[in-house]
Amino acid sequence: MNKINMDQTTIENQINEIAKTTNKTSEEIKKMVNANTEKYAGLLTEEAAIDLVKKELGILKEQNERLKISELSEGKKGIEIEGKIELIYPIKEFEKNGKKGKLQNFIISDNTGEIRGTLWNDQIEENKIKQGNEVVITNLIVTTYNDKNQISLGFGGKVKTIKENETEYKKSTELKAGMSNVNIFGKIIRKFPCTEFENSERKGKVCSFQLGDENAIIKASAWNDKATIIDNFSEGDIIEITNAYTKEGRFGTELHLGYTSEIKKSEKEINTINQTDTTQYLEKKLNQLNERDNVVVEGKIVKISTGKLAYLVCEKCNKKATKTENGVYCDKCGEISGKQNPVLSAIINDETNETQITMFGEQALEFIETNEEEFNKNLENKSTEEILEQISKNKINKTIKLKGYVKENKFLGANEIIVKEILKN
Structure with a gap:
C-alpha cells in the first residue's frame, strides 16, 4: 500500500474513531472536517481540520505550553506565546478556488526574536489587535513559508491583550535615514501636486507634502493607495501617521508612507514652528530644469x-468643487458655498529656452496686479478674451523672477513651473 493510501486510511480511522466516541455518524464527522477546511479557504490540512473537530466536540483537551518565539518550530500546535505587537499590515482580501476570504498579517516580538502571524476571516474582528500592545496568543499553530516560521490561530485560539500601550510618536528631529515602523504626528504645512508614474517594473502614484511639528518641517511622500488618502487632506490638517519609513533625500531625511502605513486625522493639538517655506531653491536656467526641482528662475514674458x-473651489478646504443643479458640491466637505480661484499661465524665455509658468490664487492676483474683489468684478463684466488682452498689454516683454517647483504637464508633453512666490514682477 502506498503512502497516500496509508494516509487516507489513517484519516478514515480517525473519523470513525471520533464517530464512535461521540455517537455521530462518520458522514457527519466528514462534513464537519470539510466545513473547517472550507472556512480556512483550503489552507488547512485534513489532519488540522480533524483536530479542530475534536476540539469542537470536546474530546481533545487544550494543553497550551508557553514558549519563547525562538523555541517555535514547524508542526507545533496547542502552544502560546507572549509578546508585543510591533507591526500590523492592512487587511487583504483574496479569492482561492472560487471562495473569497480576507487576512491580516502582523509582527509580534519578545526578548528572543520576532515572528509573522496571520489572522483569517472572522478572526480579524474577533481579535482586534493594536500596534504596541502586549498580548498573549493562545492555541497557535506553527508553519513555515519560504523557510521562515509563521504562526496562525488554531481552533479556539485567541489574541488576548494583557497591556495596552500608548502609541509612541517620534519628533521630526529624531528621524534618521533607514528607520522603519515610524510613528509621527504633525500639521500638513504644504501639499504638492500628486503625480503618476510608470516604468518597466511598476506603475503607481505619489503625493508629496511638508509635515511640521514644534521642532521642524520635513518632506514626506505617500505612495499609491496612501497617496489617494493624503490627497483628501488639506493644508493645515493635523494628522497621525503610523508604520512609515525614512530615506535619505536630496535635502536630508524624508518620510515615506508605504503599504503598511496608516494615516488618520488627529484630535491632538500642535504648535508648529514658524511656518515659512524651508524648501531649498536652486537658481537655474530654463534649459536646466528637471521634474520635481525647486527652482528660482528669471525670464522675459513672451506670451x-x-x-x-478661474475655477470653482470649496471655501472651506480650497479643493476643486463641482456645480450641480442643487448648488455647489465638494467631495470632502459636501454641499458648500464655492468661490472662484484665479489661475493664469504664461510663457517665459531666457537665453537658453522657454517654459510655461502657472500661477494660482494669490500668485495669479499678484501677477495681474489686482485683488480678489476687483478680479471677480472683471470676471462678471468682461469676457475672458478682453481680460487676457489687457494682461498681455501690461506684461508682454516684462521680466519676471520667481520661485517654484517643476512638474510635468502631460497635455503639453513638457515640464512647467508651478509658481510658489513672485520675487520680481
Whole structure:
C-alpha cells in the first residue's frame, strides 16, 4: 500500500474513531472536517481540520505550553506565546478556488526574536489587535513559508491583550535615514501636486507634502493607495501617521508612507514652528530644469496663455468643487458655498529656452496686479478674451523672477513651473 493510501486510511480511522466516541455518524464527522477546511479557504490540512473537530466536540483537551518565539518550530500546535505587537499590515482580501476570504498579517516580538502571524476571516474582528500592545496568543499553530516560521490561530485560539500601550510618536528631529515602523504626528504645512508614474517594473502614484511639528518641517511622500488618502487632506490638517519609513533625500531625511502605513486625522493639538517655506531653491536656467526641482528662475514674458481664468473651489478646504443643479458640491466637505480661484499661465524665455509658468490664487492676483474683489468684478463684466488682452498689454516683454517647483504637464508633453512666490514682477 502506498503512502497516500496509508494516509487516507489513517484519516478514515480517525473519523470513525471520533464517530464512535461521540455517537455521530462518520458522514457527519466528514462534513464537519470539510466545513473547517472550507472556512480556512483550503489552507488547512485534513489532519488540522480533524483536530479542530475534536476540539469542537470536546474530546481533545487544550494543553497550551508557553514558549519563547525562538523555541517555535514547524508542526507545533496547542502552544502560546507572549509578546508585543510591533507591526500590523492592512487587511487583504483574496479569492482561492472560487471562495473569497480576507487576512491580516502582523509582527509580534519578545526578548528572543520576532515572528509573522496571520489572522483569517472572522478572526480579524474577533481579535482586534493594536500596534504596541502586549498580548498573549493562545492555541497557535506553527508553519513555515519560504523557510521562515509563521504562526496562525488554531481552533479556539485567541489574541488576548494583557497591556495596552500608548502609541509612541517620534519628533521630526529624531528621524534618521533607514528607520522603519515610524510613528509621527504633525500639521500638513504644504501639499504638492500628486503625480503618476510608470516604468518597466511598476506603475503607481505619489503625493508629496511638508509635515511640521514644534521642532521642524520635513518632506514626506505617500505612495499609491496612501497617496489617494493624503490627497483628501488639506493644508493645515493635523494628522497621525503610523508604520512609515525614512530615506535619505536630496535635502536630508524624508518620510515615506508605504503599504503598511496608516494615516488618520488627529484630535491632538500642535504648535508648529514658524511656518515659512524651508524648501531649498536652486537658481537655474530654463534649459536646466528637471521634474520635481525647486527652482528660482528669471525670464522675459513672451506670451499669456489662453484658457479659463478661474475655477470653482470649496471655501472651506480650497479643493476643486463641482456645480450641480442643487448648488455647489465638494467631495470632502459636501454641499458648500464655492468661490472662484484665479489661475493664469504664461510663457517665459531666457537665453537658453522657454517654459510655461502657472500661477494660482494669490500668485495669479499678484501677477495681474489686482485683488480678489476687483478680479471677480472683471470676471462678471468682461469676457475672458478682453481680460487676457489687457494682461498681455501690461506684461508682454516684462521680466519676471520667481520661485517654484517643476512638474510635468502631460497635455503639453513638457515640464512647467508651478509658481510658489513672485520675487520680481
